[in-house]
Amino acid sequence: MTAVDPTLIDDLDARGLIAQMTGEDQLRSWLADGSRTLYCGFDPTADSLHIGSLVPLLTLRRFQQAGHKPLALVGGATGLIGDPSFKAQERKLNTPDIVANWVEKLKQQVSRFIDFGSAENSAEVVNNLDWTEKLNVLDFLRDVGKHFSINNMIQKESVKQRIDREGAGISFTEFTYMILQSYDFAELYKQHNCTLQIGGSDQWGNITGGIDLARRMYGGQVFGLTLPLVTKSDGTKFGKTESGTIWLDPAKTSPYAFYQFWLNTADADAYKFLRYFTFLSVADIDAIEAADNAAEGRPQAQGILAREVTKLIHGEEGLIAAERITAAMFSGELSDLSESDLEQLKLDGLPSSDLDLSTLSDTPLTTLLADCGMAKAGREVKDALGRNAVFINGEAKGASDNMNAAASFSVANALYSRFFLVKLGKKKNHLFEIAG
RNA sequence: GCAGGGGUUCCCGAGUGGCCAAAGGGAUCAGACUGUAAAUCUGACGCGCAAGCUUCGGUGGUUCGAAUCCACCCCCCUGCACCA
Structure with missing residues (x-):
């Protein structure tokens, strides 16, 4: 027995x-x-x-x-x-x-x-x-x-x-x-x-x-x-984001998106979620909470939560991929990324798509970025452009650039003549690769 | 079947002839502040870069003009009846 x-x-x-x-x-x-x-x-x-x-x-x-x-x-x-x-x-x-x-x-x-x-x-x-x-x-x-x-x-x-x-x-x-x-x-x-x-x-x-x-x-x-039913402190439904349900299937929700979901947990929920979703001991979690309370600034709980749960669901490789993309998108300098890094990000599950430069001249950025899934509608892109919150390879774009996609996406501006890393707002990233 | 109530943009919910792409709230997106947090504030929120285009259960009609009025139809709810 x-x-x-x-x-x-x-x-x-x-x-x-x-x-x-x-x-x-x-x-x-x-x-x-x-x-x-x-x-x-x-x-x-x-x-x-x-x-x-x-x-x-x-x-x-x-x-x-x-x-x-x-x-x-x-x-x-x-x-x-x-x-x-x-x-x-x-x-x-x-x-x-x-x-x-x-x-x-x-x-x-x-x-x-x-x-x-x-x-x-x-x-x-x-x-x-x-x-x-x-x-x-x-x-x-x-x-x-x-x-x-x-x-x-x-x-x-x-x-x-x-x-x-x-x-x-x-x-x-x-x-x-x-x-x-x-x-x-x-x-x-x-x-x-x-x-x-x-x-x-x-x-x-x-x-x-x-x-x-x-x-x-x-x-x-x-x-x-x-x-218990999992609830969030702000009363919104747990497990949903703007882009929909967080699935366990990596083909439906990439390990990167999964990791980001947990990383974005509100402070008020983080310790509860650590107890619910990780195998860390309750004593360890209490210690984390005590340390966070004592420290200034950003707590460590969300990072631990994201790592633990991602590893649990997507394994060590999934976690590494998620962390690699996160590091590149949120802290790294674009110039630090090698050509193979960019190729790897694509394989790791950073949202990406191919770009045909020859069709660009009459495509507004709003259409282009909405179609690739970065925004639900062109209006969101327009809003972001109006606030200079769209970055193509690190360069801020504004409303006046909307009708001039070809200039923004030129081979000369591409990283390694192939890639464009587009950021919309603080958290949305998309990798374009020149087709052909 | 009869009587009554109702179907509005993701959700809730105002709107009863023009000032309506349609109040308000929620959700969502972006910005500021921060810590890829919360709260707060700002902007957006049918589609479109725009001109403009398409919506208020469906179809037709009245009208210069309809979410709003009329007719028919579909669906939901509440009583009552029928059935047993």
């Missing part, structure tokens, strides 16, 4: 990672007394997870490090239905082939965060479609549905607003989601002796549903633990 770390719950608690749990004392001793199997579900709602799923994902890993066996459940079945929990509106159903495709991608992604190789508590990925697919309706209704009381289900906070609220409503399909997820827990209890489900705090209703079902169907005593 694998040795377990009995302080796990205390550590999670100290990190602020426990929103709710069932049978606290019982659960503590249950986890302290032996290696247990737990699971967390991830529904395929896109072709990649985003940082919203990071807290549960990393928590699975914390359990594994403490000697427990994690199961990552990918919701091939539940993804076909859609979880109504705290959703304001009914969602559109995705087609089975799309969901199946996403399931495959999530399986691979999830696999990188927990350890499958080694020990007795090696992780597994399971798919609830495997046991739901062959279930027929009548059996489901008789064997599973009988254990659920509609009276209880409509009391759940997670669906209450959909039931009470004007203008929303809930379909039978989504309403049934809770039953499906409950069935997962019961099934995992039977198949894997899985006795704990973790998830975001929005999953509480679904988790307690599963606990009841496992008891009713198999007489099993199982537990639930939920993790």
Whole structure:
């Protein structure tokens, strides 16, 4: 039997990672007394997870490090239905082939965060479609549905607003989601002796549903633990930026952009995020906070956070690439960059595109920079030009340069006759390479 | 099905014949201040370098002129009825 770390719950608690749990004392001793199997579900709602799923994902890993066996459940079945929990509106159903495709991608992604190789508590990925697919309706209704009381289900906070609220409503399909997820827990209890489900705090209703079902169907005593929803001090939504969601897939959010996201964390959130998203000890994080408070000026927390999380998600190479670009864009002199440095930045994931000089004469900068994705619309570029906040190879451009892109992008001005590094505002950079 | 309420620019939400690309707030972008932070202040915020162009559920109409008026249609909500 694998040795377990009995302080796990205390550590999670100290990190602020426990929103709710069932049978606290019982659960503590249950986890302290032996290696247990737990699971967390991830529904395929896109072709990649985003940082919203990071807290549960990393928590699975914390359990594994403490000697427990994690199961990552990918919701091939539940993804076909859609979880109504705290959703304001009914969602559109995705087609089975799309969901199946996403399931495959999530399986691979999830696999990188927990350890499958080694020990007795090696992780597994399971798919609830495997046991739901062959279930027929009548059996489901008789064997599973009988254990659920509609009276209880409509009391759940997670669906209450959909039931009470004007203008929303809930379909039978989504309403049934809770039953499906409950069935997962019961099934995992039977198949894997899985006795704990973790998830975001929005999953509480679904988790307690599963606990009841496992008891009713198999007489099993199982537990639930939920993790807090990540919030930001300024009240805006965590995990989104102007350019959209922060994904875990490096093809969707480059390690550089990922690193920058964490680096830009507000002071008020930085230490909380260190506790949530890194494996640094709580004592170390407290020490960092104390040191930052004592010091003048810029805190070190964001840098540590960005490094730790980027390394966790994108590995050492991803981190190095992100730091290389950051150094070049925010501190380095352009003249310090060698030709191969520039080539490397492009490979590292600095946004870049090819430039055809021959078509430049009638293209305003506003169009050019909006099209390459630096700004959402020409208007933003225009605004920046009006404030001399556009730099091409370090040279400030103003409104009068707008119609004269050809002069700004001339071979003579190019770095190594090939590259243009364009900066819009303080934080947006783009590398152009002369095509051909 | 009947009655009533409603569909406005990313979101919330004003606007009921011209002064409306459409108040206000949020989100977002840029600038100042800083520390690639927060707060604050400034500017931008349908598209377009511009001239100008395209919007207010849809289609048609009235009018010199419509988000605003009329007709029909679609969708949502609330009652009631129908169904059982």
